[in-house]
Amino acid sequence: MKITKKTIIAAVAATSLTIGAIPAYAATPAKTVKAPTAQQQKDSKVVTYAKSLIGTPYKKDGTTKKGFDASGYVQHVYAKFNVQVPRTIKDIYKPGKNVKKPQQGDLVFFDTKNKKPREANFVGIYIGNDEFIAVTVNKGVSTQSLKADYWKKAFLGAQKAPTTPIKKAPVKKK
Known part of the structure; x- marks a missing residue:
């Protein structure tokens, strides 16, 4: 099994979410909010x-x-x-x-x-x-x-x- 930088980051993020070190919303991509005209x-x-x-x-x-x-x-x-x-x-x-x-x-x-x-x-x-x-x-x-x-x-x-x-x-x- 080839371990890449991407795999390590995903594993760290998943572990951090599981133990609560990172709030779940921080792992989801941010939505683009348009500034009001x-x-x-x-x-x-x-x-x-x-x-x-x-x-x-x-x-x-x-x-x-x-x-x-x-x-x-x-x-x-x-x-x-x-x-x-x-x-x-x-x-x-x-x-x-x-x-x-x-x-x-x-x-x-x-x-x-x-x-x-x-x-x-x-x-x-x-x-x-x-x-x-x-x-x-x-x-x-x-x-x-x-x-x-x-x-x-x-x-x-x-x-x-x-x-x-x-x-x-x-x-x-x-």
Whole structure:
């Protein structure tokens, strides 16, 4: 029997695993983990900030931490990251790029009035695991499940997270 360096290393590793000198996970090859993209990192920050506002009450036409309506909330969250979002749900829905599988930070749209033709009248921010965060009249800023019958029936679709930077007003020179 020919003993090679590879055979000796395998025998030492097996013996070490058996006696517990090396944890079992150390003997398995490491998985390659891709670093999150800049967009994914931004999305995570968006979701973290969006969640920090849970409990903020609903306020008709609200756009501040004192109270939000659905579009005012989305607009406020993205403004924190210098991203411009239109004020109304219809205007937010128009230019978006539809996606089949939303990612964290993408927008989810609903027709809660069930009119024909269907049109977007409610928006939330997708946070993963079939959940989104939005402002409802009864609960204010709260998490919701896309699997709930109410939201399943009203669901129109998802769109990529907005990315248009907020334009700063030019500084007037005196």
